[in-house]
Amino acid sequence: MSRPPDASPDPPPSREVGERLARNRARPVVLSIRSLEKRYEGSDGSFLALRGLHLDVRHREFICVIGRSGCGKSTLIRIIAGLEEPTGGEILLDGKAVHGPGPERGMVFQAYTLFPWLTVRGNVVFGLKMAGAERERAEYEAMRWIDLVGLGGFANHYPDQLSGGMKQRVAIARALASRPRILLMDEPFGALDSQTRTRMQGYLLKICRRVDVTVVFITHDLDEAIFLADRVVVLPPRPGPVQHVMDVPLPRPRRREHLLDPTFIRARRHLDAFIHEDEPDDEPEVPVHGLADEVRDVLEF
Amino acid sequence: MAASSPRVPWFVVGRGLPPRRASALMALAFVLPLALWGAVSYVPWIWHPMVEVVEAGATGLQEGKQYGKSDFQAANASAALEGREPAAGRPANPVFLPAPHEVARGLYRVFTEPPQLRDDIWFHESVGHSLRVIFWGFFWSCALGVPLGLLAGTFAVVARLVEPPIDFIRYMPAPVFGALMVAVFGLADAPKVAIIFIGTFFQMVLIVANTTRRLDRSLLEAAQTLGASRRQLVRHVIVPGVLPQLYTDLRILLGWAWTYLIVAELIGAKSGVTAYIAQQGRYFNFDLVYAAIIVIGVIGLVTDQILQHGARVLFPWQRGEAGPVTRTVWSWVALVPRGVMGLVRRLRPGPLSPVSGRVDVAAS
Numbered sequence: 041m042s043r044p045p046d047a048s049p050d051p052p053p054s055r056e057v058g059e060r061l062a063r064n065r066a067r068p069v070v071l072s073i074r075s076l077e078k079r080y081e082g083s084d085g086s087f088l089a090l091r092g093l094h095l096d097v098r099h100r101e102f103i104c105v106i107g108r109s110g111c112g113k114s115t116l117i118r119i120i121a122g123l124e125e126p127t128g129g130e131i132l133l134d135g136k137a138v139h140g141p142g143p144e145r146g147m148v149f150q151a152y153t154l155f156p157w158l159t160v161r162g163n164v165v166f167g168l169k170m171a172g173a174e175r176e177r178a179e180y181e182a183m184r185w186i187d188l189v190g191l192g193g194f195a196n197h198y199p200d201q202l203s204g205g206m207k208q209r210v211a212i213a214r215a216l217a218s219r220p221r222i223l224l225m226d227e228p229f230g231a232l233d234s235q236t237r238t239r240m241q242g243y244l245l246k247i248c249r250r251v252d253v254t255v256v257f258i259t260h261d262l263d264e265a266i267f268l269a270d271r272v273v274v275l276p277p278r279p280g281p282v283q284h285v286m287d288v289p290l291p292r293p294r295r296r297e298h299l300l301d302p303t304f305i306r307a308r309r310h311l312d313a314f315i316h317e318d319e320p321d322d323e324p325e326v327p328v329h330g331l332a333d334e335v336r337d338v339l340e341f
Numbered sequence: 342m343a344a345s346s347p348r349v350p351w352f353v354v355g356r357g358l359p360p361r362r363a364s365a366l367m368a369l370a371f372v373l374p375l376a377l378w379g380a381v382s383y384v385p386w387i388w389h390p391m392v393e394v395v396e397a398g399a400t401g402l403q404e405g406k407q408y409g410k411s412d413f414q415a416a417n418a419s420a421a422l423e424g425r426e427p428a429a430g431r432p433a434n435p436v437f438l439p440a441p442h443e444v445a446r447g448l449y450r451v452f453t454e455p456p457q458l459r460d461d462i463w464f465h466e467s468v469g470h471s472l473r474v475i476f477w478g479f480f481w482s483c484a485l486g487v488p489l490g491l492l493a494g495t496f497a498v499v500a501r502l503v504e505p506p507i508d509f510i511r512y513m514p515a516p517v518f519g520a521l522m523v524a525v526f527g528l529a530d531a532p533k534v535a536i537i538f539i540g541t542f543f544q545m546v547l548i549v550a551n552t553t554r555r556l557d558r559s560l561l562e563a564a565q566t567l568g569a570s571r572r573q574l575v576r577h578v579i580v581p582g583v584l585p586q587l588y589t590d591l592r593i594l595l596g597w598a599w600t601y602l603i604v605a606e607l608i609g610a611k612s613g614v615t616a617y618i619a620q621q622g623r624y625f626n627f628d629l630v631y632a633a634i635i636v637i638g639v640i641g642l643v644t645d646q647i648l649q650h651g652a653r654v655l656f657p658w659q660r661g662e663a664g665p666v667t668r669t670v671w672s673w674v675a676l677v678p679r680g681v682m683g684l685v686r687r688l689r690p691g692p693l694s695p696v697s698g699r700v701d702v703a704a705s
């Protein structure tokens with residue numbers, strides 16, 4: 041793992057946190073990514089999106105994956121979900137290689153993907169119905185998941201009648217109803233306003249405390265990553281092995297105050313150095329011609 | 342009232358009109374052509390290029406017949422020259438433009454007047470015949486075209502196999518198959534049904550396939566991560582996902598079926614409304630011709646309105662999908678019970694409990 045010269049070493053965890061991290065490390069590996077490679081073949085040659093990627097995710101861990109835009113985060117999660125086939129390496133779930141999508145790997149997408157013709161209940165029942173569950177039991181179980189995400193009063197609403205945050209909560213309930221081993225989330229809160237987003241993060245952590253599930257969560261928001269994760273994984277800007285893995289030195293349950301905690305801020309600065317690693321501090325001055333002075337002022341700022 | 346306030350501009354890009362104005366405009370859309378027609382028919386100095394002979398005198402013109410203005414004047418001039426009694430006439434429009442009241446009477450006559458010849462058919466029989474031909478043609482078209490379109494839209498294999506030949510055939514105008522269909526199916530209704538089928542089937546496959554392909558791919562992916570098998574994807578995602586658009590497609594294709602009806606009814610033995618209209622045209626009963634045309638138009642409009650309203654019942658998750666005509670028509674229909682209620686209220690002296698207001702579901 042390369043490390044930029046100006047990055048401080050991993051912030052030391054407190055004893056309580058250290059013990060929790062140690063417990064995490066003792067858990068069995070659920071998801072194993074083995075020298076993953078993905079090459080897209082286009083009409084204008086091929087494009088390498090991922091190369092030599094290794095990662096182990098342990099049981100009930102919450103992993104956040106961050107990296108520059110275009111570094112292959114979505115590609116990675118789609119391969120884990122089975123929506124894309126890798127061109128090299130493999131994905132092991134509980135030690136067995138997986139091919140193609142399946143209900144043991146639930147997915148929540150950034151775009152709302154609820155079925156518009158089904159009510160909230162219908163959406164959450166969907167996976168159980170596909171698995172051939174008996175209807176009454178499926179409905180009962182679905183209601184429990186809907187209650188869990190706090191939408192008990194909206195079971196008979198259509199997705200169109202819900203706000204963005206509510207839709208994503210339904211999407212989470214829908215994915216969890218199939219009892220996945222692992223929950224994959226690709227910037228699920230990316231389209232939400234910051235307040236809703238904050239609330240959704242709280243919901244998600246609460247849900248994860250009560251449900252036996254492992255989470256791989258993609259985001260480009262460092263605060264979100266640190267706030268949610270046990271470990272933050274940094275993908276390199278160019279295809280290659282994982283650039284950095286950081287154990288988040290914060291206790292659980294997480295609270296909003298943690299965002300102002302010196303430990304949090306140190307962790308954030310630490311990750312920042314990876315994300316903005318080789319960006320020059322001062323851009324070369326570009327002469328601006330033919331623009332009004334006010335505009336130039338704005339640009340030069 | 343905001344609706345009639347002069348401050349609301351009339352021409353706004355991409356926005357609806359206040360409901361009152363929309364209703365008024367739609368009424369105007371009907372009234373304006375009617376007024377124009379009435380003016381041309383009833384105001385003698387507007388147009389009226391013909392002269393209808395009221396009294397023939399000794400001109401040799403026939404009473405009750407129409408002549409061009411110059412012919413009429415020439416006949417009268419020669420009569421005057423030879424000292425014969427001139428004809429009297431009044432300005433008239435050509436037979437192919439009957440006045441509104443004549444057409445209105447035609448709307449009554451078209452249903453009550455028995456056919457002129459023994460083996461002619463009643464108008465309502467001809468309409469029934471046309472509707473039967475359309476129904477069966479469209480039925481077979483849907484029965485085969487929709488599943489094939491869905492398959493072609495779902496599986497690239499089917500699309501590659503099916504779409505090129507269909508693309509080839511669909512540009513052949515349906516009439517070219519007329520003679521062939523008569524040869525294959527004989528002279529009865531079967532070739533007519535076949536023409537409607539040919540006219541709509543090939544378009545339908547391509548349109549349905551396209552509609553299917555436009556279904557949001559992420560819905561399919563979501564379903565796959567929920568464990569849907571290939572069969573389940575088709576049955577539980579693709580079919581319900583395309584249904585509303587499919588319904589609209591079929592509604593539009595039904596309109597096409599009507600245009601192919603003319604072709605269908607002209608091949609083999611003439612039949613249906615086309616035969617009726619052609620026959621009445623030959624008898625110069627243009628009031629009946631117009632009446633028949635109007636009845637067809639009304640049938641089309643009513644069918645379409647019912648289907649549009651049906652969509653709202655069938656697909657409750659889609660809101661605000663009705664077109665402008667539907668919205669106005671249904672707002673008019675909604676006026677009827679309100680008017681009745683108003684009447685009831687006026688007739689009954691005692692206070693009446695308020696009509697239940699709409700309860701909106703709070704979504705917060």
Ligand SMILES: Nc1ncnc2c1ncn2[C@@H]1O[C@H](COP(=O)(O)OP(=O)(O)OP(=O)(O)O)[C@@H](O)[C@H]1O
Nearest residue numbers: 080082087089108109110111112113114115116260
């Ligand atoms: N279907 C595809 N065909 C060709 N190239 C692709 C395809 N999908 C993704 N790519 C390329 O692979 C790279 C990684 O894409 P990916 O969507 O995984 O990035 P990302 O890290 O999720 O970015 P973002 O943060 O913007 O979502 C991009 O450069 C993209 O152009």
Ligand SMILES: [Mg+2]
Nearest residue numbers: 113114115226
């Ligand atoms: Mg992405």
